[in-house]
Amino acid sequence: MAKKNFYVVWNGVTPGVYSDWSKAKAQIEGYEGAIYKSFPTKEEAEKAYNDNPWQYIGKNAAKKKVSINNIPEIIKDSLSVDAACSGNPGLLEYRGVYVKTGEQVFHQGPFEKGTNNVGEFLALVHGLALLKQKKFNIPIYSDSVNAIKWVKDKKCKTKLERVPENESLFYMIERAEKWLRKNTYTTTIIKWKTDEWGEIPADFGRK
Numbered sequence: 001m002a003k004k005n006f007y008v009v010w011n012g013v014t015p016g017v018y019s020d021w022s023k024a025k026a027q028i029e030g031y032e033g034a035i036y037k038s039f040p041t042k043e044e045a046e047k048a049y050n051d052n053p054w055q056y057i058g059k060n061a062a063k064k065k066v067s068i069n070n071i072p073e074i075i076k077d078s079l080s081v082d083a084a085c086s087g088n089p090g091l092l093e094y095r096g097v098y099v100k101t102g103e104q105v106f107h108q109g110p111f112e113k114g115t116n117n118v119g120e121f122l123a124l125v126h127g128l129a130l131l132k133q134k135k136f137n138i139p140i141y142s143d144s145v146n147a148i149k150w151v152k153d154k155k156c157k158t159k160l161e162r163v164p165e166n167e168s169l170f171y172m173i174e175r176a177e178k179w180l181r182k183n184t185y186t187t188t189i190i191k192w193k194t195d196e197w198g199e200i201p202a203d204f205g206r207k
């Protein structure tokens with residue numbers, strides 16, 4: 001039986017604690033500035049709901065971010081990709097951000113019962129497909145060693161259990177793997193050096 005999670009929506013249509021993902025998703029989908037996270041127990045979720053959300057998400061983001069303008073070796077005309085997962089498995093999102101301006105280029109999710117590695121893989125393939133479609137000759141930064149290797153191998157080697165809640169996520173994985181098998185690309189994939197440069201520009205700030 002799949003493990004049950006509880007979902008806290010601090011900022012959404014109707015903030016609260018939800019035991020059903022579909023109801024929680026309705027509060028955050030398309031809501032600008034939505035703040036939410038999943039918890040393994042109702043007690044933890046209720047405690048978090050009555051607390052400051054930044055005690056649970058993004059509390060280290062400010063000190064980890066640095067100005068990329070001070071790092072000459074970073075290619076500013078580039079795309080960066082990253083994922084955020086609240087729980088393992090848990091609510092998953094991924095996005096792509098243009099490094100030079102910080103503008104969000106694409107965003108997908110949240111998806112239920114995902115993992116960060118899966119999100120990093122999907123974000124990287126999404127970026128590759130988009131750049132090829134638009135004929136943009138710029139590199140992609142990823143801070144995930146696993147995602148970079150999985151893309152090279154054309155296979156998402158996740159151990160994530162396939163359950164009804166994440167069926168749509170596995171459909172996206174299969175589409176991404178199919179794209180990698182059928183397409184070639186000239187985009188350079190570069191490992192983002194988090195230890196030296198701080199968090200990647202596409203980071204969600206929820207660590």
